[in-house]
Amino acid sequence: MLLLKVLVKNAFRHRLRTLLTVVGITIAILAFGLLRTVVSAWYAGVEASSASRLVTRNAISLIFSLPVSYREKLIRMPGVKQVSSANWFGGVYITEKNFFPNFAIEPKTYLELYPEFVLDPGEKEAFLHDRKGAVAGRKLAQRFGWKVGDSIPLKGTIFPGTWQFVLRGIYRGAESSTDENQFFFQWEYLNETMLKTVPRRANQVGIYLLGLTNPNMAAEVSRNVDATFKNSQAETLTETEKAFQLSFIAMTEAIVVAIQIVSFVVILIIMAVVANTMAMTARERIGEYAVFKTLGFSWWHIAGMIFGESFFITITGCALGIALTFPVAKSFGQQLSSFFPTFNVVRETIYLDSAAALVIGLVAGIFPAWRAVTIRIAEGLRRIG
Amino acid sequence: MTDVSDATVTPIVRLRSVSKSYRRGGQIVPVLEEISFDIAQGEFLALMGPSGSGKSTLLNLIAGIDKVDSGAILVGGVDITSLSETELASWRGLNVGFIFQFYNLIPVLTAFENVELPLLLTSLSRRERREHVAMALRIVGLADRMDHRPGQLSGGQQQRVAIARAVVTDPTILVADEPTGDLDRRSAEEILHLMERLNRESGKTVIMVTHDPRAAEQARTIRHLEKGFLTDVAA
Numbered sequence: 001m002l003l004l005k006v007l008v009k010n011a012f013r014h015r016l017r018t019l020l021t022v023v024g025i026t027i028a029i030l031a032f033g034l035l036r037t038v039v040s041a042w043y044a045g046v047e048a049s050s051a052s053r054l055v056t057r058n059a060i061s062l063i064f065s066l067p068v069s070y071r072e073k074l075i076r077m078p079g080v081k082q083v084s085s086a087n088w089f090g091g092v093y094i095t096e097k098n099f100f101p102n103f104a105i106e107p108k109t110y111l112e113l114y115p116e117f118v119l120d121p122g123e124k125e126a127f128l129h130d131r132k133g134a135v136a137g138r139k140l141a142q143r144f145g146w147k148v149g150d151s152i153p154l155k156g157t158i159f160p161g162t163w164q165f166v167l168r169g170i171y172r173g174a175e176s177s178t179d180e181n182q183f184f185f186q187w188e189y190l191n192e193t194m195l196k197t198v199p200r201r202a203n204q205v206g207i208y209l210l211g212l213t214n215p216n217m218a219a220e221v222s223r224n225v226d227a228t229f230k231n232s233q234a235e236t237l238t239e240t241e242k243a244f245q246l247s248f249i250a251m252t253e254a255i256v257v258a259i260q261i262v263s264f265v266v267i268l269i270i271m272a273v274v275a276n277t278m279a280m281t282a283r284e285r286i287g288e289y290a291v292f293k294t295l296g297f298s299w300w301h302i303a304g305m306i307f308g309e310s311f312f313i314t315i316t317g318c319a320l321g322i323a324l325t326f327p328v329a330k331s332f333g334q335q336l337s338s339f340f341p342t343f344n345v346v347r348e349t350i351y352l353d354s355a356a357a358l359v360i361g362l363v364a365g366i367f368p369a370w371r372a373v374t375i376r377i378a379e380g381l382r383r384i385g
Numbered sequence: 386m387t388d389v390s391d392a393t394v395t396p397i398v399r400l401r402s403v404s405k406s407y408r409r410g411g412q413i414v415p416v417l418e419e420i421s422f423d424i425a426q427g428e429f430l431a432l433m434g435p436s437g438s439g440k441s442t443l444l445n446l447i448a449g450i451d452k453v454d455s456g457a458i459l460v461g462g463v464d465i466t467s468l469s470e471t472e473l474a475s476w477r478g479l480n481v482g483f484i485f486q487f488y489n490l491i492p493v494l495t496a497f498e499n500v501e502l503p504l505l506l507t508s509l510s511r512r513e514r515r516e517h518v519a520m521a522l523r524i525v526g527l528a529d530r531m532d533h534r535p536g537q538l539s540g541g542q543q544q545r546v547a548i549a550r551a552v553v554t555d556p557t558i559l560v561a562d563e564p565t566g567d568l569d570r571r572s573a574e575e576i577l578h579l580m581e582r583l584n585r586e587s588g589k590t591v592i593m594v595t596h597d598p599r600a601a602e603q604a605r606t607i608r609h610l611e612k613g614f615l616t617d618v619a620a
Contacts, residue, residue, distance in 0.1 A: 002498055002505055009493035291489045294450055295503045295550075296478020298471055377450040378442075381485065 003301065007308040010285070018313060021277045025317025025360065026324065028270035029353050033325035034332065035263035036349040041333075041340035042249060042256050048177045048342075049241035051215040053113060056208040056225055057244075059235040065204035066234050068191075073228060074208055079221040082211035084109035087187060087204075091154030091163060093144070100140055101341075102154060102183040103206075104190040113211045116174040123148060123169030131189050133168035137180030139337055141170045154183075159190065161197070179341035210238070267356045274364040278310050282368030289372040290380025303369040310365035311358070318357030322350055396423035397558060397590050398447055403456035405442055416442045418613045420456070424558075429584040429591045431604035438610040440594045441562055447592060448481045448560045449473050461557045478506040482551030482589075484561035484580075488543040490535040496522065496546045497531035503554045521549035525579060541572030548579055552589070559583065561593040565600050577603040 011018055040047075056074070058064035065087070074083045087104040107128055111117060119127070119135060127133045136146060146152065150167045165185050173180050187205065194202040212221060222238040229236045239247075249256065282289070289302050325345055333343030372380075405417040416439040424430055424447075432440040445451035446458060449465045457466050461480060468476055483489075490499045500521050504514045522528050525545040535543050544564060551559055561580065565573035581603045584591045593604060601607050609616045 002494075002501060005498075006491065006493060013493065287489070288491060291485075291491070292502075293474065294448075294477065294483050294489075296474050296476075296506050298474045378445050381450075381489070 003305060004308070007305050007312060010281070010305070011309050011312050014281070017277060017280075021274060021313055022317040022320070024273050025270055025314055025357070026320040028266050029318050029321025029357065030324050030328060031266050032263050032356060033321065033345060033349050033353050034329060035259050035266070036352055037325070037329050037332075037343060037345050038340070039256055039259055039263075040346045040349060041343045042252070042259075044177055044340070044342040044344075045179070046242055046245040046249060048116070048175065048179065049245050051218070051240065051242070052212045053241040054210040054212065054218060054222060054225070054238050055241055055244040056210060056236045056238040057206070059226070059237040062207075064234065065201075065206055066208060066236065068203045068205055070208065070229065070234075070236075071205075074210060074225065077221065077224055077228070079213050079217040079224075080210050081213045082109055082113055084113050084209045084211075085187060085205035085207065086110065086209065087190060087206040088158070089154070089156070089185075089190070090158040091156055091183075093152065093154055098144070100143075100181050100183055101179075102185070104187040105184045106187050106205075107184070110184070110209070113209055116178045117171040118174050119169045119171045127168040130166060130168050131186055131192075132164060132166055134165035134183060134185035135169040135171055136167060136183045137341075138170055138172045139180040139341070140183060141167070143181075143337060146170070152183075159194070159201075161193070163189075163193075176344050177342050181337055181341040209241075267360065271360045271363050274310065274314060274360050275367065277313070278306070278364045278368045279371075281309065282306055282372050286372060286375060286380050290375065290377045293377050294381070299373040302372050303365075306369040306372055307361070307365040310368075311361040314357045314361035314364070318353060322353050325349070325353070395426050397426040397428070397461055398424035398592070399457075399459040400447070401457045401459075403443075403446060403458060404454045405439070405446060405451070406454055416613055417446075420613075420615060422608070422615060424590065424592060427584070427588045427590055429581065429603070429605045430593065431601035431607045432592065432594045432610060433596060433598075433601055433607055434610035435596070437612075439613045440610045443610065444560050444562055444592060444594045447558070448483065449477050475506070478503055479554060480557040482554065482556040482559040484544070484547050484551050484559065484564045486563035486566040488535070488540070488547045488567075490543055490546055490550075492535050495532050495534055496527060496538065496549075499535070499546055500549045500553050503550060507554065517553050518549075521553040522546075524552065524583075525549045539572070540568050541575055544568060544572070544576050545579065548576070548583070552583060552587075556589075558590045558592060561591065563595055563597075564593065565595070565597060573597075573600065 056066070058066055071083055071085065074080060084106050089102045089104050091102045092098070093100070111119065111124065123135070127135050134152060146167050148167055148170060152165045152167055154163045154165065156163055171180070191202055210221065210225070212218060218240050225238040226236050292302060329343060329345045333340065336343060401421050403417055403420045404415070406413050406415040420443065432443060434440045442451065446453055447460065453466050457464055459465070463476065465473060465476060491502070497518055500518045501514055504517060509517065519528065522531050525548050527542060527545050527549065530538060530542060535546070538546065564580065565576055568576060577600055580591055580593070583589045593600070595601050
């Protein structure tokens with residue numbers, strides 16, 4: 001207990017130095033936590049994807065559509081329980097700065113396939129029965145102050161014109177990882193308009209979404225779907241929802257890797273700073289450690305005091321950093337909601353923060369402990385006076 | 386040089402052909418050469434000699450904080466030159482009380498806690514430790530300063546705390562390296578008187594290194610070291 005007291009008191013002998021080191025660790029852990037959260041947010045779509053859903057798209061490219069007639073064939077395939085479709089609409093709300101994902105969907109089947117989008121039954125009915133109806137995620141509605149019944153105009157970028165929608169419902173996510181920043185409206189509305197204005201673009205969907213009876217059949221169903229439409233006018237590429245999401249991540253993988261590298265560089269920098277602090281500390285106290293050794297304390301007592309002090313400083317900084325990560329991430333998430341629909345600090349980030357703190361504490365203590373343990377007592381005592 | 390005393394009482398410390406050298410800038414500098422002598426139980430020995438004569442090195446070897454190049458040192462029948470570092474640390478904790486020139490107290494601990502430190506390595510209970518510490522501080526006349534930190538005490542008081550720390554484990558020998566070197570004359574006399582009293586009343590074997598003839602006068606035996614050799618015996 002007394003040695004623990006020595007350890008804690010030693011940590012505060014140079015208050016300013018210790019305080020600055022703790023602040024440094026806090027900022028490093030905060031930066032590390034936020035960067036890891038950015039990486040997690042990048043993969044949020046992947047994490048939220050279901051193993052029981054497949055995505056079928058045009059084999060040439062995602063920008064090419066598929067005929068609506070495929071639906072009948074798809075629903076009859078073994079292992080397919082439900083089929084829905086979605087078109088990336090790419091509409092702009094007032095200005096391009098107000099970006100959010102908006103899709104034309106087949107509403108009934110879509111909401112069945114995505115039970116994580118939770119709608120009030122009344123709002124759901126209203127949405128299904130209004131050709132110009134739309135639903136928005138809770139965060140998106142909060143962002144623009146939308147209420148049910150509001151008229152929302154979107155300026156089409158892929159589909160020309162200004163499109164008027166009536167907000168019929170606001171969905172909330174069943175999980176914290178569910179994207180609440182999306183906007184959905186009826187594909188029928190889009191298709192009817194296309195039939196009138198640009199008929200060659202009518203009766204087309206962007207992607208098909210297949211609900212499986214058994215997730216284990218994903219590979220088999222994918223093969224069957226693509227084989228069915230082989231040599232057709234629009235060949236398909238079917239993959240799991242996770243693989244589909246990962247294909248988007250792959251486009252920006254270099255950025256994710258860069259963020260991951262930077263996050264570890266931050267830890268390396270703070271490791272050097274703490275190691276320097278501990279080296280200075282141990283050098284100043286080498287005489288005291290010699291006194292401890294003289295009194296009969298063994299090498300593990302000395303190493304324990306140095307590592308203990310190192311861990312005390314790093315764990316204090318880490319705890320503060322982790323505590324700050326949550327409110328700062330929340331604030332970041334609000335500011336960046338159009339880029340990161342979910343910006344939650346995941347448990348793995350906290351584990352990584354803690355592991356980083358332990359590694360910093362350990363590495364920072366190794367050299368000073370080795371020095372204090374191996375120095376001859378007589379030499380250590382000469383440093384006093 | 387061989388100089389084994391014909392001690393009439395049992396020797397507590399026995400040195401046999403002890404040699405020690407240091408390496409400085411690639412050169413080997415001999416410090417002690419073939420030293421042999423005994424120190425009797427209850428002795429108060431002063432080791433004197435000019436700077437660099439090897440007296441502090443000799444004290445460090447007897448106290449087990451440095452290793453001999455050759456020879457043997459027996460303290461209380463234990464050949465400390467054959468002990469491992471860990472065994473030696475444990476042995477020091479039980480058998481040697483240290484008094485340093487610069488007191489070497491731990492500045493973040495109170496006088497009481499500084500004295501308690503060596504007892505942490507024993508099997509004593511907390512209550513027993515408190516009793517031992519209180520007694521040691523009473524012996525050195527600092528019972529009323531036990532909650533003071535070293536920085537709140539004078540040099541003489543700090544050295545008395547160091548003496549309390551040295552005697553609290555009831556060690557076999559007390560070693561003191563220039564214990565009055567950093568004190569004014571009055572404080573130095575108090576410390577020397579305290580050490581003399583510990584030797585006389587408690588029968589503690591005291592081995593003191595000093596270059597101060599006044600300090601050495603307190604000892605019952607004075608030995609001189611010159612260039613690594615014992616040169617004479619004075620009582």
